[in-house]
Amino acid sequence: MKYSKIAVSLLSVAAAALLTACGNQQSSSEKKQFSWSTGAELSTIDMSKASDTISYDQLRNTMEGLYRTGKSGKIMPGLATSSTVSKDGKTYTYTLRKSRWSDGSEVTAKDFVYSWRRTVNPKTASEYAYLFEGIKNATAITDGKKPLSSLGVKAVGKYKLVVTLDRRIPYFKNLMAFALFFPQSEKAVKKYGSKYGTASKYMLYNGPFVQKGWTGSNLSWKMVKNKYYWDKKNVKVDQINWSVQKTPATAYNLYQTSKLDAFSLDSSQTKQLAKKSGFQLVNNGGTAYLQYNLQKDKNLANTKIRQAISMAIDRNGLCSTLGGNNKAAKTFTASGLMHVDGQEYTSGISSASETYNQYNPKKAKKLFKEGLAELGKSSITVSILADDTDNGKKTVEALQSELEQNLGNIKVETLTVPFKTRMARREAGKFDIMLSTWIADFNDAISFLDLMTSSNTRNYGKWKNSEYDSLIAKSKVTASAIERVKYLQEAEAILLKDEGITPVYYMTTAYLIRPSIKNVYNDNLGGWQFKYAEVK
Missing domain, CATH: 3.40.190.10 (Periplasmic binding protein-like II)
Known part of the structure; x- marks a missing residue:
């Protein structure tokens, strides 16, 4: 999501x-x-x-894949009737049930192979291709360095699918319940061409x-x-x-x-x-947040300006305005999404890194003045882009009022547009600040944190931090579950302290x-x- x-x-x-x-x-x-x-x-x-x-x-x-998601993200049966995993955790073998497409033709293991290859194909330009990372050769294929045929997935007869990984993926079964990994009919894709979907x-x-x-x-x-x-x-x-x-x-x-x-x-x-x-x-297992376009707006590339914007936001007041049961967010990863040894994941993130995501208008104004001085400016103008939904409009109106009141020398313009229009502007980089929401695709913090690596196609604001990238990379190769969580929490602390994004609220919908x-x-x-x- x-x-x-x-x-x-x-x-x-x-x-x-x-x-x-x-x-x-x-x-x-x-x-x-x-x-x-x-x-x-x-x-x-x-x-x-x-x-x-x-x-x-x-x-x-x-559509349906190997598995489905049930209540609270529980994995339920789909097309896989059984599965085996090798001792090293790098090879998965699935036996598929007999099933059919809506035209009556058979769904086979080849439909999975075709679908996965199509998604990682650089020509498809899938924004989600990064989720295939860890499947053998997937990253090299999306980088254009290896052929599609080298992807670690193959059909053995009609009803057996074998997946080979470069490394263990702790959340691999959860990924298989996500629609990105469902089969596609090659016949349909070729028949409809550019009209497909x-x-x-x-x-x-x-x-x-x-x-x-x-x-x-x-x-x-x-x-x-x-x-x-x-x-x-x-x-x-x-x-x-x-x-x-x-x-x-x-x-x-x-x-x-x-x-x-x-x-x-x-x-x-x-x-x-x-x-x-x-x-x-x-x-919803999601977080509403502000994404800054650091490439387009040099004012927002100033860390103190971003920190000031974050500290000028009364998140509790905003949640009250929006209604529902939304809660003020201090982290990017949604609260309650992931638990480690009985502890909620976000509780292990350094509290110091959350400082700039708490309401403090006095400190916000001081940081803003310091940021303006570093930029050599007396004031700045920024625009906030959002969907033209009830929540979108109310949120940007509240942000406009709070930022102008609490920071002083800032003019905030708001732009609310239809969802499809916002997506187009997002992908074209046509925004200063964008009100975004992210809902986890599976119950793991990496579903959030992967987005902000410098190479991720969804990092629309182009925030970069080499230490962050390194920690996320380490989390993907370590065999230790304890080390993995430690790397993720350290990376998120860096993101929050630098205000690579500004978390606003954890999403709950009535x-x-x-x-x-x-x-x-x-x-x-x-x-x-x-x-x-x-x-x-």
């Missing part, structure tokens, strides 16, 4: 007319269906190119549902039960109607008239509806889900799972 993986959930007025009422009084002859909402436009369903939670919500329910009809699916009706730009679509899914007997819902909305009040009105069955709440709704049946608080919708669950990594959903 894990966004950046963005975890928001709402529905647009334009899409409202297209929603099919769930109708809690469905007869046995009617379709079992319900309507769900998401907070931003769907950008792609090409798993090699997807990079956000909205896309991955579609993929985790229309850009609309519902330009795909083949092998998961519980098949997507229908998404054209690539519209704000409503649906998931329909996949008649070829190997475990279709346990899929109890015929159809899920999806739409996009950015207006919470409209979503609630649709909910009240049974035209919408689930939506995320804004701050006022969270307070008003907390005792209503169907109210849920979901821990939802209202119609009580008649059963067995829908969130994996606490920002993802909704509908395989076992029922309408009672």
Whole structure:
């Protein structure tokens, strides 16, 4: 999500007319269906190119890999019926069950090999290719130094997949439940060419549902039960109607008239509806943070300026404004994501490194003046980019007010744009400060910390620190679990002290889900799972 993986959930007025009422009084002859909402436009369903939670919500329910994620990130069975691991932990052998694509053709081990090679292929330019690091030759392939055929994955017959690693990967099983590692149909990719994954009809699916009706730009679509899914007997819902909305009040009105069955709440709704049946608080395993464009804005390249900005933010006050159960963040890694010998991972990060991520307007103003003096300036202007969602708008408005009030000689401009537009600006480096969110792809701090290495494609602000890079590299090769965690915590301490990014809050979202919708669950990594959903 894990966004950046963005975890928001709402529905647009334009899409409202297209929603099919769930109708809690469905007869046995009617379709079992319900309507769900998401907070931003769907950008792609090409798993090699997807990079956000909205896309991955579609993929985790229309596609399937070796495993699935269950409640609280628990690993559940997928296409792998069994697996073995070599004594040195570097070779995994999976036996696959017989299954089919949505056109009736077989899913085989070759589909995994093709999918993985496609993602690490430099020509694909996958933002997520770095997650293949550790699989034999993956990094050399993405660097253009070795051929795709050298990737450490091979098919042995139709139903056996063998994966070879360069080193042990402690979280490898968790990776296999992430949609990036699911199979893809080579036939479909070649048939649709550049259109692959850009609309519902330009795909083949092998998961519980098949997507229908998404054209690539519209704000409503649906998931329909996949008649070829190997475990279709346990899929109890015929159809899920999806739409996009950015207006919470409209979503609630649709909910009240049974035209919408689930939506995320804004701050006022969270307070008003907390005792209503169907109210849920979901821990997203994510962090909202500020990313600074150090390459574009030389003012922000000054460490004291970044530290001052961080200390000028009243995170507790902001969380109160946003509602829900968000908590002020002092670390990049989400709180509660990872535990080591019974201790929460973030508790082992040096408290001194968190100093600059606590509200202290007096010290913030002093640091800001020192930073301006180092720059030889009396004032600066910065712009904050964010999504045009309710949370996005409220957050940047609060930041604008606090920074200008607490720092003095700074002018803060705000720019809120549609999600897809923000992603485009992010990738083009067209921002000063960007409000981002990241949801872990699996339950490990490396899912966050990898992002800020100097070579990572998702390090959009181009922050660099050689000691940080070295510690992350050491964490990946050590055979000691204790040493590994130590390296990760030391690296995060460097990131926090230097304000490579500024953590703002740990993400928890409040939802209202119609009580008649059963067995829908969130994996606490920002993802909704509908395989076992029922309408009672």
